[in-house]
Amino acid sequence: MHHMDSAPGAKTIIDGREVNYFCGTGYFGLQGNTKLINAACHAMQQYGIASGTSRSGFGNNAVLLDVEEKAARFFEAEQALYYVSGYLGNAILLQGLSADYEVIFADAEAHYSVMDGAAMAKKPVVRFAHCDVEDLQRKLTATLKPGQRPLVITDGVFPTSGAVAPLADYDNLLSTIEGAIICVDDAHATAVLGLKGQGSLEYCGVSGERRYSSGTLSKAVGGHGGVIAGSSAFIEQLKKHSSIPYGTSSVPVPAAAASAAALQLLMDSRALRQQLWDNVAYAKAAFRQIGFTDIPDTPVPIICLSPSAVDLGKLQQTLFDKGQVVLHVPGGSYTSVPKSGAIRVAIFSTHSKQQIDELVAEMLLGMESARCSVFAESK
Numbered sequence: 001m002h003h004m005d006s007a008p009g010a011k012t013i014i015d016g017r018e019v020n021y022f023c024g025t026g027y028f029g030l031q032g033n034t035k036l037i038n039a040a041c042h043a044m045q046q047y048g049i050a051s052g053t054s055r056s057g058f059g060n061n062a063v064l065l066d067v068e069e070k071a072a073r074f075f076e077a078e079q080a081l082y083y084v085s086g087y088l089g090n091a092i093l094l095q096g097l098s099a100d101y102e103v104i105f106a107d108a109e110a111h112y113s114v115m116d117g118a119a120m121a122k123k124p125v126v127r128f129a130h131c132d133v134e135d136l137q138r139k140l141t142a143t144l145k146p147g148q149r150p151l152v153i154t155d156g157v158f159p160t161s162g163a164v165a166p167l168a169d170y171d172n173l174l175s176t177i178e179g180a181i182i183c184v185d186d187a188h189a190t191a192v193l194g195l196k197g198q199g200s201l202e203y204c205g206v207s208g209e210r211r212y213s214s215g216t217l218s219k220a221v222g223g224h225g226g227v228i229a230g231s232s233a234f235i236e237q238l239k240k241h242s243s244i245p246y247g248t249s250s251v252p253v254p255a256a257a258a259s260a261a262a263l264q265l266l267m268d269s270r271a272l273r274q275q276l277w278d279n280v281a282y283a284k285a286a287f288r289q290i291g292f293t294d295i296p297d298t299p300v301p302i303i304c305l306s307p308s309a310v311d312l313g314k315l316q317q318t319l320f321d322k323g324q325v326v327l328h329v330p331g332g333s334y335t336s337v338p339k340s341g342a343i344r345v346a347i348f349s350t351h352s353k354q355q356i357d358e359l360v361a362e363m364l365l366g367m368e369s370a371r372c373s374v375f376a377e378s379k
């Protein structure tokens with residue numbers, strides 16, 4: 001197994017060698033940012049590594065409160081809840097909202113955290129076809145008894161395919177059902193999508209009552225932990241009815257302080273987001289030029305390549321040998337991966353155009369040789 005010997009960024013040291021890094025989720029390259037590191041070190045001097053208890057048991061502190069205050073400002077909400085991992089956000093929403101719905105409808109490709117959260121909610125779960133509003137409509141009609149309220153849950157951006165859920169279509173459909181709820185796992189859209197970076201609901205123009213999302217500070221934001229923002233009444237409801245926020249130790253202080261610094265940085269400057277979108281548009285255009293014509297034209301920094309008759313494992317290795325690091329995700333090994341597997345390319349705001357050009361050029365060469373080897377093996 002490989003090992004990372006530096007902070008992840010556009011240039012990362014892997015196995016002792018500096019490479020062009022196009023993996024993971026540090027879309028702004030903030031994990032190695034000096035402001036975040038200084039904030040973490042400074043807070044650790046005062047508070048140590050972690051509180052060693054939950055927030056209800058004296059584990060609350062000014063750094064955690066600062067993250068929540070900044071997250072509330074970032075999402076233009078009254079209040080925010082900060083907890084130990086984005087993974088738990090769906091469970092917190094589904095437990096916290098338990099009195100407000102009867103049946104969960106989940107996208108068939110939803111992330112593990114969505115399905116684990118649904119299992120913890122102990123309510124009936126119906127899966128609908130991936131990103132398919134018509135199938136959702138059929139399943140709603142076939143399942144709901146009079147007076148029952150649905151809760152539809154989906155990833156906002158799917159982690160491997162980079163597809164954006166059709167949230168505006170879901171919103172239109174569900175606005176006709178009294179009390180219907182939409183919950184979005186926005187792990188890959190937090191700070192990335194929407195003019196204000198508020199995620200896929202903002203990007204899709206969906207807002208209002210009973211439209212919720214959970215985000216993460218562990219990916220693009222460069223810190224650590226999960227956040228949910230909303231009205232004070234809603235956040236208090238989650239705290240009261242979910243066992244998770246107060247049944248876990250609080251987020252370690254260095255990670256929390258780095259997260260607060262990152263949120264401030266992202267609020268101070270929208271330039272990072274614009275730079276990311278520019279790089280994404282540039283990279284997608286370049287990949288289209290070498291034949292990947294079906295790459296969707298969205299600002300999502302995930303490019304999913306699934307060329308036919310190419311040994312994708314060999315392609316990843318060939319690129320790695322050339323100092324270009326992308327991720328081969330075999331079919332069925334993760335959520336939202338095409339059956340034949342994929343090469344997942346993550347674009348960062350900090351990649352230079354030259355790095356992107358080098359990757360695309362090596363990808364073309366690598367595909368030729370990986371394709372030849374597939375033909376040679378099949379003879």
Ligand SMILES: Cc1ncc(COP(=O)(O)O)c(C=O)c1O
Binds near residue numbers: 087111159185216226
């Ligand atoms: C769609 C999705 N949701 C949730 C998570 C978990 O987020 P975190 O790493 O902040 O726990 C991931 C992580 O990979 C993810 O891809």
